[in-house]
Amino acid sequence: MALKEQLDKFNKQQEKCQSTLSSIASSRERSGTSSRQYVPLPAAITQNKPDAAPVRFSDNTKQLQYINNIRNSAVGAQMKLVIDLLFKSREAYTAEQINKACYVDMKANKDVFDRLKKNPRVHYDGRRFSYKARHDIKDKSQLRSLVFKYQNGIDVADLKDAYPNIMEDLQALAASGDIFWMTVNTVSKEGIAYPNVEDYPFKIDNELKAIFRDMDVPSDMLDVEKELRKIGLKPATNTAERRAAEQLHGVPNKPIDKKKKKQEISKRTKLTNSHMPELFNSINASSSRN
Incomplete structure (x- = not known):
């Protein structure tokens, strides 16, 4: 309310100044004074601040069209954008933060929200969304321990989403001889990782x-x-x-x-x-x- 009162007061002062100027000009015309004579203006009128550049909505047309296309796309396409964001950043996001990051408005699209909560690659703690890898490992030591739990081999495709540089760690373990990484004649395109152990505890029927x-x-x-x-x-x-x-x-x-x-x-x-x-x-x- 205080701001509105100050604005009204300022407008009244402007109107009063304008009325004063008009009356001065009229009196000079009646007295024969040239209208072209310089009349000093009040300081409040002469000290105008430069206006900011006007915002033109046409400047953001492409971005607005891009956002509109995302929000009108299929549920699966919007889910992929969110999962890609979570996978690359490995951070937890609220629905509002996701909207700012990739323009998927989950509050306005309940289907996207509900299906993301049930997605096996997404973890939802009640407020934030984060990426959920197939195997909860964070470094090379944990990777080695995991491979040694699978005596018959583990699909590398199931490992590669655990953390960003896992493929480099896998290559290092293979180079050091801790594991075997078979990529030839395997069902998986990424290959199979085997632990390098001398004896396998299995029986033949x-x-x-x-x-x-x-x-x-x-x-x-x-x-x-x-x-x-x-x-x-x-x-x-x-x-x-x-x-x-x-x-x-x-x-x-x-x-x-x-x-x-x-x-x-x-x-x-x-x-x-x-x-x-x-x-x-x-x-x-x-x-x-x-």
Whole structure:
């Protein structure tokens, strides 16, 4: 109210000044004084402050159109803008702060608000929204511990959103030999991360062992390649082409010696199938004889 009273008082003073000037000009005209004679004006009139540059709404047309397009876009598109903001900043935002940052007005669009609260990649504490990674880890040490919990490997695609520089830490762990990062012939495009451990605590089912023992593997590589092609696999070798090249250059093709003595397992043999102890009965028998 005090500001309004001061404004009214100022307007009245202006009107009074204008009335005074008009009366002075009229009296001089009646007395024959030239109207072009200089008449000093009050200081309140002469000391005008420079006006600020007027705001033209046309200057912000593009921005207003951009904001309007966002708020009229589909719910999924608005959700993506918010999730991208949370992912890149890794900070917590209120609905008002989100509106200022990416122009998604969740108070005016209840669908966006409700669906973001239920989104698995978003955490809502009742007031603020923040990004929720698949795995709650923050540094290389926690990353290593997490990989070692997955003996059969963990998909790197599930790790890359944990924190900003996680891919660099993953490469460092692979370079130091703490983990194996397999990117070839994997289901995941990002690859699979395995812990580098000597022994894996797993058991092989007896039925699988029986299938392995009963499997008849052809002795000729031509037959092996043929069987691989039957099940849709591309052989790494081409025996027919290799043998044709050997004959062309005069290299004799060595016949397969089916009577070749089977190599026996000794104490010095490096064992990689320790999960099948029955294969090494001969070693145990020889040890008992000695």
